[in-house]
């Protein structure tokens with residue numbers, strides 16, 4: 204009994220030294236942890252190839268060959284020639300020279316496994332894996348697991364083969380003790396294999412079919428527990444905290460809707476229906492609204508506020524910057540003209556008198572919608588009846604800010620919350636990061652928007668690019684030039700933006716009538732706002748900046764977005780920047796300037812951007828290429844729990860199934876208290892699943 208918690212140093216051949224290394228490098232301490240440490244790929248050792256048939260472009264191959272000779276070229280270079288009945292091949296070792304020299308005896312036959320390299324037209328194999336042919340049971344193992352490892356671990360002699368032996372020993376000790384983690388009804392309904400079978404076959408698959416079964420079972424288990432732990436809070440909360448019920452749509456909504464100068468896109472209509480049904484439901488809404496820049500999220504926000512107004516509640520709309528708040532305010536006022544609802548804007552720069560007026564308007568309920576920045580969160584700001592909070596560009600908001608909003612709800616009940624973001628997060632990731640937020644997506648652009656033509660260019664074409672920019676400016680258009688934010692020793696280094704500004708000033712001199720503004724993160728807010736305003740109001744032709752303009756600024760007259768050192772940006776970020784142009788009716792351009800040294804991978808990423816305008820496609824690709832942890836827009840870059848075997852990038856379908864299944868379980872038994880869910884409750888109590896409540900803190 205208790206083998207699962209036995210330390211791995213007690214496995215034969217491990218000992219305290221190797222155990223300490225495994226703990227330090229891979230976090231493996233107990234046998235239980237070891238058997239949950241899975242191969243990350245498998246090699247198929249079924250086929251033995253003939254040496255004469257091999258070519259350097261074949262993937263990893265396996266041969267069975269006899270050692271002909273071994274030569275110590277130097278202390279750090281061993282050359283071994285092997286042959287089968289078809290031909291000869293050289294094996295090369297630069298590491299483990301002595302050890303390999305001693306074990307590879309001339310005349311003996313070995314199973315040799317590796318990749319061929321072409322060395323000056325001659326083929327050889329560097330550092331192959333070498334087995335002694337056996338006719339025992341291990342030889343029958345067709346698929347062999349390859350485990351994650353590190354250099355230190357390999358150097359300590361824990362090779363892939365040693366790891367396999369450790370797993371095999373651990374499994375035979377532990378398997379009888381392994382308790383099923385999923386209820387029988389889940390296993391039955393989902394058609395899963397048992398945990399014991401899965402663990403055995405994930406390490407030593409009987410065949411590829413068994414491996415597939417094992418992997419599906421383990422992935423589903425992992426994703427199900429992840430979703431259960433995320434959703435559980437939501438179900439418990441919805442039992443405890445009732446939302447504000449808003450049963451009707453109301454006249455304000457209808458008046459605004461009728462007066463719209465355009466008809467809503469299908470996606471906007473769908474999202475509004477989703478929001479409306481949340482607000483009517485009696486549960487508190489917690490919804491993430493994703494939509495590309497320009498997809499019309501503002502309209503959705505306004506109509507949602509009008510539903511609140513129609514039910515006698517106030518709304519607030521929070522924006523991350525002063526500029527954005529004021530821009531929102533102006534747009535919203537236009538929409539509100541036919542409605543006759545009072546709207547106000549509150550930011551850090553609002554004057555004392557203005558503040559007093561707003562405070563009283565909010566307290567007596569005469570202000571229906573308030574737009575603002577963080578200033579809205581101040582304690583002094585009190586609402587008569589706050590029923591809806593809209594948060595724009597959610598990731599700019601800090602940790603405890605959303606909970607401050609919650610406390611401002613009407614008669615102690617939290618307001619409905621709608622979080623809007625233009626950073627498309629792949630659905631799978633959104634579901635994981637915001638497990639208890641419902642996700643709505645506007646995946647359709649208003650008609651008439653012209654795609655932004657995207658070009659990739661190099662430093663050598665700078666002059667012709669400037670010529671092009673001058674032609675656009677001559678046509679009355681404006682230009683963004685964006686530099687990456689670079690940090691040197693944790694400090695924002697603005698030298699590249701400043702240098703860029705000087706270059707642009709030289710190419711676009713004042714005496715020829717060009718006006719250039721610059722905005723970066725080290726300016727005071729006053730200077731920043733002043734320069735930004737010059738561009739927004741059309742007084743400057745070019746705005747040189749760091750990514751501070753990334754968020755929402757609307758300048759329909761800007762037709763060109765130049766992005767310098769484009770290879771330094773993430774794809775999603777580039778896509779967002781590109782969304783700043785193409786907002787007017789004229790054709791727009793995005794020019795990605797890549798440095799000379801840009802590698803092939805980076806170039807391919809940039810080319811993807813030239814090909815597609817679909818933000819979700821780009822986000823998915825970004826996640827595939829960089830891993831989910833590095834995605835922008837997800838400040839909590841790590842996931843709430845580590846995924847061991849499932850991948851958000853490739854297991855989207857299974858994640859959906861797990862999520863739906865978790866919902867079903869919790870709907871029937873929110874506290875996981877019934878006997879049939881006992882196993883689930885037990886697993887969730889184990890450490891690793893105490894997840895932060897993202898809906899309250901993001």
Ligand code: ADP
Pocket residue numbers: 465466467468471494495496497498499500501502625649650
């Ligand atoms: P987002 O906030 O999603 O970036 P906005 O709400 O600012 O986008 O909308 C971008 C522009 O599209 C605005 O000028 C808005 O008036 C316009 N717009 C929104 N919805 C529609 C629609 N259904 N048809 C035509 N134009 C629309």
Ligand code: MG
Pocket residue numbers: 497500501755
């Ligand atoms: Mg917007």
